[in-house]
Amino acid sequence: MTDSPARVLTDDELDVLELALGGAVPRLPFVTGPVTLTDTENTPLAEVGADGSPTPVKPIAAALGPQWDERLRVPARDVAAAVAPGTTAVWTDEVPTVEDAATIARVAERGGVLLLVPASRRTAPGTVGAAGLTRAVVALAEEIPGRPRVVVVPYPHRSTTAVAPVDVTPADVATAYGAERLLVPGEERSPETRAALADLPRAHARAVAALYPAASAREVERAAAAGHGRGTVVFFTGLSGSGKSTVARALAAELDDDGLGTTLLDGDAVRHHLSKGLGFDRESRETNVERIGYVASLVAKHGGIAVAAPIAPFAASRATVRGLAEAAGARFLLVHISTPLEVCEARDRKGLYAKARAGEIPDFTGISSPYETPDDADLTIDTSEVSVEDAVNQVRAAL
Template structure:
């Protein structure tokens, strides 16, 4: 495998790989969606974990190597995030399942439409197919977690009203522009004999009302105030923002810091907070590409992350960063940058012991470091200076990810002065 070229996948491409591994996307279609890949390539995530080997050409195939990293949230629940082949097998042959594509939160009219479809011909089993993306939603848009929650509520309502068997499935989906295969084609791979985009069946009145939601507040302001006052109220609303925050994770490779950071960022995004994730390996591929792993390079990498995080926080966002950050001086510089930007700062030490990190190593880096193949490897041939000023300390060897996220959220809420931020599902 070491001689095979590698391709680091984006979040959208990871969605496509998950579809292919689950049997919803042909290997040839996956290859076509990855322009420039050689005839044989190892597909990795941003942490360089080898996930699959893709072979293109007439005998196109995709071979799984390592499990894809998962996060927390309803869209990652094993009960709904199931491979297409498993869903198809569970449904069985010969049925005429209707697949409802839940691409937006269902309106009241959508609920009635779904009920009519569930009781119509072939409505004995209803598949609620919810496209979910790894990437963060556009500002103001309902994200993957919220969409799944809304779909699950619809599923319960349909089952109660119609007696139909309703199956909710979270479908990894980066968007139609990433592949020539349509969402309807993917729905067929999950077992739907026909696919109905629920939002497409809305009446013009409902469609117009949904599209005009953004205008409602401006119209209300215009009705309450004379034009000059309305302009000032709207201007103040557009410019208002909360004090931002930098949540900075540090810990050994394999400690679980990236997993907790990703889960935290996803929850904060789901709560409508503007959150930017700066994961250590992803940053290395872009912001710090070309830097080495000597002390000076590591310090520069951490400072660059801190600078970008401070910019995000300065404009009211929340930056979640998860590099190894082995040296106290580098972490102190990040704190300094955040505080100079007027942002809150939270240092989270993921204190998982070295032996646990080695045992979990998905990429074999510790073994290579102990064999002398990787110089300057933190914890083996390069020191890790444990922080004495951490605001939160979690050890993922005995603390589940969900509990670690809850602990960090509670600490962040205290900094922001918002009690409800520590509670998942905060509106």
């Protein structure tokens, strides 16, 4: 680790960094070195030299879901080394239709096929996320002659409201992964299939209109558009390194994959935005937690799901957050990630405990500042004994 300035990466930039570290992108055009790249938890991930090329420092944190399966999420250089000459890469950025499957099967009959699944850390509302897309493509591969290989590709989110930090095209990625040709099934669809897909949002309305009188149909449509009902706040608390952010991210990703719009309020990410400028004394920490609780209560008030994961060391501020959620009419679930201090310190991905022990960080929870163990937790999980997947399942069961 050098003394170079640090830059916290966005989700899109994390995708590009992963591409670069895997050999798919030669350099990072959105930074000039020397600089240390970190995630929102301030974990150093890579050092960037003056030429823009990154050198890994620590592994990029993975999450749950098939898109994170290490058998599928393989670096470009490793895939390219194993791809047969003449292979066609199929860019499956949408759930394949019946027509798409037939197109891919015809290509597979003529030669090698590599199914690339572009998986972003962000999902546009109303679309199938990375987990669902990966499941669909893996299932499709089982039906294609020769069972082509499926590879998950970290890829920046693209939409009309968000611009990727680097112009990485599907053709660039296909070449980096060893393919000689690129097929985008969506571009090969017939006019009939395109029209049918475009008409899907109106199909429900027509079905409702056919089943109900006009006044009843309006009420059914109104109820369908009213949201998800009672909102929920899932509030994680625990020491730095306990695993609360990892579990929170995995939970939010699963809820998103189920079509439940979820807002993740991670402690470190909030510090960069909502609570920028606050210190780490007791008053500042309580203010930070209460700000998170206020935003979470607003999300839940309108039927959404808010997942928050600050350290939240003090009982008084946690009680305030619970009160805000309940006043908004939301369900509130306090999850204590009770991983022992010695385990948290051994993990120490950010190197913070070592600095705290050396006296370089004052008011560090668990070392020089107290952590008030919750006596009102709705769920207690020790991630030194429970896997992330099991932890998420416990939270979902509690909900």
